[in-house]
Amino acid sequence: MIVRWIAALLAFAIVAGVGLVGFGNFLTGVDEGVFYDIEGANSFGLVFAVAVVMAFVVYAAVEYAQTRSLSSITRQFDTRTIVLMPVAIAINIVLGAAVASALKIPIYLDSIGTILVGALAGPIPGALTGFLTNLLWTYVVPPPFNSGAAAAFAIVAVVIGILAGFIGRAGWLRPRPNQPMRSLVVWAIITVVVIAAMSYLAYLGYIAIIGPVAIEVANSNPAFVVLGYLALALVAGTVLGLLYLLFARRDLTAAFVVVGGLLTGIIAAVISAPIAANVFGGVTGAGTDFLVAAFRQAGLDVANATLGQGLISDPIDKVTTFFVVYLIIIALPMRAKARFPQGERLVERGEASPTDDDGWRGAAV
Amino acid sequence: MARSGRLSEATAGRGLPDFLGRPGPTAYHRLNPLTKATIATTTAIAAVALGGLIGPAVLVAVAVVGPAIAAGVLRDLVRTSVLLALPIAISALLVNLFFFPGGEGELFRIGPIVATEEGLGLALEILARIMAISGAVTLFYLTTRPSDLVIDLERRGMGSRVAFVANASVQTVPAMVERAGQITDAQRARGLDTEGGVLRRLRGIVPIVGPVILGSIAEVEERSMALEARGFARPGRRTLLWAPADRRVEALIRWGLLAALVAVIALRISGRLP
């Protein structure tokens, strides 16, 4: 068991190292005199994502070599999960396509299914759902639902599925209704601090990536100032939304939903930015393009404009998506969700099934 | 492409029915699905890696328009791929033309926004790249039945469960749209007003999206039982009724294309490409 994890970590380190040093932003090549490519730093997120997938492939290969089976992985794939995945993929595509074309708002809502499968069945099914969604969305789904751009972002969907899997496994999406006021207030403060810290870190990281030169140009340009205020307004909006959810619904899980959404959003932004920048020049035809235009107007190049756009729209999209998934989990009857591999962790405490014996027995096989 | 009407004598016996695995109308259609998928993928990635205008243009001519003519799907290809690429193309044009940082060669100006030469150059580059990608993908889509590709991959060793998810998704997407339509009717019959302004339409999202998701998930239990009642949970490989033909020469073509793609990417990374 340990051998597999060591092999996986080794693979991760190698791929990440090679990627950072050589790969960087593959449109600009390595800068002399610096051991890594500064301008390419913005694609370190993508490199890490590829490293994660390679680690998984190595883990599976080692397990297969040891035990001629992938039981630790296939256990998460019971018939119910496999039947849920096409539904989740269709939800991603039908809702994603509908939102992208109909509302033209800066969110995509195309990962509801991926996060749902992750939460209900675990990281691996979540990752596979995300991966297949993006591949099928480009190669197999006919217009008007087809999206030529989706396949390129498959790696992002894989990471979103994995994150949702661990968030579900950690019990973050377990309903915690009518909490005493005291613990609500305590958790509200903690969450606001966490949101502020994450937003500030994202800002610092962004400034570090776009480098000192770009910052003077940007600051002097009114567009950049407007974007700054927009980002602040969205953070404030998230906090207000959180407080409403906490105190209006007295459900502590609202805090976990918001934090989970922000975390996934920021990671998704960091991974998808280099893909969007280098493959599509920062545009995807969705509502988020006007954000990219604003960043470009502020004097930033394609890569940094796309990252900026991602750091603004992805967190909001993922917080909204996590909230929609949470509403679905609440509305699902006990019978439907309890049967999934991680179903028990999405159920309110005390709702789990009572078991006494006197002759009753579960499935033998 | 199931054929309705009387069954021909060929299937009167007990063999494989003639409507399964029927070869496509042209030579390009009859290529192995994986070959066509490799052509589409290498064309798309190479267009990105090559960059510039000439690279993608040549790729489109050779790997998209050429085969499309051979397969007799050019008209559909143009119509579909343009439709597919339009939203991205318009955004790419607008964003890059007008917002190219530090562009000097001013073409024209609309108020504070300046259209620059460099912006136009980059916009055209991205346009060429997008056309190459959407053309390659559309060519694949127009000449290959999705289930044929899935069967071919399963024959080569892909897990039968992954094959199930891929095939089932293709049927679930249109079914879900039909379901959403029926649900919209039912909610409007209960007084939900979907003809008002944006705000009113936003209020309609939960009553319409909710049943689509809840109804589909509620069916998962019965669907999985029906599948298990037909031996679905049996581990290991399953028998395939048929699989698309593959020839050695196509295998060579596939590996050749992949090698060329790796070469292009290596050149790009090492900076030797223009």
Next chain:
Amino acid sequence: MTLTLTGVGYRYAGTSDAALLDIDLELRSGEVVGLAGASESGKTTLCLVTSGLAPRAIGGLLRGRITIDGTDVDAWPMHRLSQEIGIGFQSPASQLSQVAGTVFEEVAFGPMNLALPRDDVLDRTWEALETLVIRDLADRDPRRLSGGQQQLVAIAGLLAMRPAHLILDEPTAQLDPQGTRLVTEALARLAANGASILVAEQKTEVLAALASRTVVLEAGRMVLAGATGEVLGDPRLPELGVTPPAAVRLRHAARDAGLDARMLDEVHAGG
């Protein structure tokens, strides 16, 4: 092949009260057994338990013994049991595999999963289509068929697994009279050439047409069992939430009104 349930009870996962209690039932080969009872009286649960899906696929807790020709099937995995016992459900659409573009591929789905040799899969599929006389639907798209035709395709899909016993949970519940006739006639043909079927139905006319023996459930217990004619003629049927067939209702109404029931019988017998 005889399928026997002795003292069987079942409790759904996450519930404290039993959905099924003390069921003793024997399904002999070549016999059609009817299952009647109000909604949520345990009909579906009994079908799921007998087929093995409960508890294997949906969890929950089981009590008592289920044997095939005396052998306890507790340890059998689902894919082995599904070759002995096939189960069909109420909704035709949710029994489609969603991966078949034609009826032929839909019916072949089960044998393909069993990894049988290809020719064996083809033979079983054609045989199942012929048994249900839907050979001419072979190239049709399953999603574009009527409810009744889809139900026949689902049953053909089960027959292709060559189960010794077939269990059908309200196959005509969602069908219109034409679809109900289609399915009932097909099942009558199966019964005529020796199939062993357990069929649950609200429409007692269907049970009257198919079943030699009928069992009635109430709140998870067997409250009536016996020859179909007797059970469906039992005066307590309405209180058990089951509406007797029209012919029986007429005869009872005539008898209660003091009419000469015999006259009604021979007239209706010809109908």
Next chain:
Amino acid sequence: MVELRTEGLVHVYRGSGVRALDGVDLRIGPGERVAIIGQNGSGKSTLVRHLNGLLRPTAGRLLIDGVDARRLRVAELAARVGVVFQDPDRQIFSGAVVDEVRFGPRNLGRSGAALRESVEEALELTGLAGQESRNPYDLGQARRKLLALASVLAMRTPVLVLDEPSTGQDRAGAARVRSVIESVAAAGRTLIAVTHDMELVAELFERVVVMRSGRVILDGSPSDAFGGRRLDLLRSTNLEPPVAARVASRLGVPGAVTEADLVAALLRRELPQ
């Protein structure tokens, strides 16, 4: 109260070009109880979808109290003509039974005591009183259908249309549907049922409209439709009359369509001997 009238109603489906309605002239007065029967594809559900504006006529008109329905939005029509569709799982979305029933009336702007009272009445009538906080998907399929019925009942529309209300119901469920039909009629509201349940039609409806290939081929009482004289017409749509009517016509007692009528008629004939 509301009078519905169609004049030369025609509907051709854009995609398939199928002429589902081929000139329907129908008048349904306030408080009437009408059953619409016909084979699949005879145009029944197409007609129903015109009554609440989900489908608009290709030719001809639908008049509600003399006003052309074309000028009314679906949301406005829904306040007059409530339609209960066949598949409950294509509309239920709330986590609790009571919220599902509130959805309709709330859309019509009702609130407070009036809302609460109409919701309680609907739950009572459909036998769901006491299940207010349960998750709809924990109820069986049959009771979810009753929940869908309750959610439209609570809107208290002057016209109520039921699409296949008794399909999939057991004895108790069918009895519920019948009590709802009787109470709606008792309240003087118009009730239209599209159904294959011939016993239901014979016992509860005073008027039967038979449709075939987009046209009304018979509009009369159940004994008109099921009695001996017009049986050929009914058979032409390969519909079967209720068993009691079949036995009655064979025993030379036409006009008797329900079991009760048949037995009463036989009693009269047997006693004088």
